[in-house]
Amino acid sequence: MLELMSGNEAIARGAWECGATFGAGYPGTPSTEILEAFAQYKGVYAEWSPNEKVGLEVAIGAAFAGARAMAVMKHVGVNVAADPLFTVSYTGTNGALVIITADDPSLHSSQNEQDNRNYAKFAKIPMLEPADSQEAKDLVLSAFEMSERYDTPVFLRMTTRICHSMGVVALGPRRAVPRRPYVKNANKNAMVPSHAYERHFALERRQTLLEAESETFAGNRIEMRSLQVGVVTSGISYQNVREALPEFSTLKIAMTYPLPHQLIRNFASQVNKLYVVEENRPFLEEEILATGIAVEGKQQLLRVGELSASALRRRILHRDSAQQPAVEGLPKRAPQFCPGCLHRGIFFLLAKRKYIVTGDIGCYGLAALPPYNAMDSLICMGAGLTMAHGFDKVVTRSGNPTTEDTEGNKSPGSATTTGPLSSASSVVGKPPAERVVGVVGDSTFFHSGLTGVANTVFNRGVSTFLILDNRITAMTGHQPDPATGLAIDRKPAPRIDIEAACRALGVRRVFRVNAFDLPGMDKLLEAETATAEPSVIIVEGPCIFTDRDSRQPTFLVDQARCVKCRGCFRLGCPAITIEDGEVRIIADLCWGCGLCAQVCPKKAISQAQPEAKP
């Protein structure tokens, strides 16, 4: 039976068909749908872990226990999971362990475009790379079998265009694979130095076997066409070569680490000229050049962004596929917060207050863009909190404890503080530009924020932390996290209370505020950034995608009162527009959050009265 499937769905299908019973990971574009789809199958266990390190570790546990297990993450997630990664390469896996890394060339939804093929070489873990959905399904099976045969974790590397492209896939039945028995063996599984030293030898022996495996691996295949030019390529680049350079012979590599050097030499001898076509780093090229094979490669191609078929044709055949130039000078259209988004109000206030905002990964990263311009930094998961602490230690209050002590008047707060705040004065007079707040989301808080809060408390920090809590991992497509109260199967799960967690970590000043209450949030920002002890403000509001019932009647602009000051435009709401010289609210889009009515200086915006029911 045939079905149209994305690369991600095909991986889930392949894992199910070959008897995998365990999957763990953390959501991240472009990998997210793999585990979501896997969790739909019967006879498997899947979970969203709080972060990729946890996900990989539980998958290692499952593999040690004898299962066929997979850990799924985006490219930067492997950085988080790198600690167990390098050592499980020493221990081996007992059962099977496949690690899916989904790289994002062109940064469609990422903070960098690192090339995770380097992890395969770095950790000496074999890597397979599919070029379409069918091959994604097939290579999952190869990966699980290879993992068991060689007692090694195996990488399956995807890129965005393979993950999110649909192609025709032939479906097969599920095969039952019995669990491998677990036998206690500390020499192999407990990596104290003396054991690890011996396992390093085992790893090197395995590497030799894998090099031989690559030479005969069915996915590495020569397709002879023109004898003039041959192209060594893999993954999505193979498809682009076939599209843009259909006459060229190809050596399609599906096992990109370790490489089949003899096969490459064989292919090179059959063509007059040898090219390497690959996206991102010159990984294949450097490996091939190191063996002394003459190859013309990446130096003339792009190292930044995706290598499209158009670009290949332009750079290799010097022919433009476009016959008409693009229209230039058109206004850009960047993504924005949705109408009704809980992030809009708080970033509106932060921009107005000109605070230094150390931000984090999530939809709220959009705050770094116009018209919000309210986020100073965005590095990685968790850095929103930790970087604020670093900033604070250098540029603000705690930088000069003596001065602070003489100013005195710390606001003590208490475990039950929720009412009006005492006026805190330790930084009174300090310019707003010196005030720092750190921002994370709820999912990010559980991913990498807890340690940041502990760090600030432990190290006598004073930072003000905002936790933007919509109780969902929104940007990746609304996956449950520990704050949601649901597990990956959308059935009830314990909900971990963020406020209680922060208090348990030693933060005394913890507040919860409604994300659509501008005066309430503004008061808290003023007071807490002036307080010489750590504080946490939990900004609460639903994601409009997960809470469709949160929609309220639309707001309207009274044209008689509107002076067209455009103050409401600074909210960056897609529902607020200007037509025929009038500021209008598009009723289709308006979620009724009411922020625009709160910022309008002329009180020209008000909510439509719901029609009375007869």
Next chain:
Amino acid sequence: MTRERPTTNVFLVGVGGQGIVLVSRILGELAFAAGLDVKQNEVHGLSQRGGSVTGHVRWGAEVHAPVIMEGEAHYLFALEELEALRWAHFLRPDGLALVSSQRIPPVSVTVGGESYPEDVVERLTGFGRTLAVPAYQAATELGNTRVANIVLLGAMSTECAEFSEEQWKAAVAACVPAKHRELNLKAFDRGRAAAAAAGVLPRRADA
């Protein structure tokens, strides 16, 4: 299918939230149900939040790349005028631009002071034949603006003879939730009628 069957490329553009992914899936299903090889690419993640969004659908005897090369699109399926113009160079000179007469000014216009382009349909005819349809207006009349994408799809069906009307409708029905099936099929019919009423503008001779 025959090995000789050339590949058809549909490049879809719009604003995040307009339903580009659904239309991509319907087109993929349409070609797949007809026994063709299909590749289809869509956008997930951050760019979906109100940004400029593109989708690619390709079908034929054997399709390699999931992404269409510049200048190779047989159809430009545009749910918004500015986005149509932004991506018009993807169209083949003998291609057809389908554009919904809807204008959504981006923040760079409403706040940033840039100008929304004028005479979009006229300018599109410099790139290829053009069919402009008031899809958003039709969807509003049907009581749900979210089906503007299906109205434009109905319009496209009148200009794509590779598949019968029945095949088109089966693909729509297969991809939308059962409770919205009737509405979507109505929207599809409205699109067919709107296409007939609007008529295809020829590519400008001076282009």
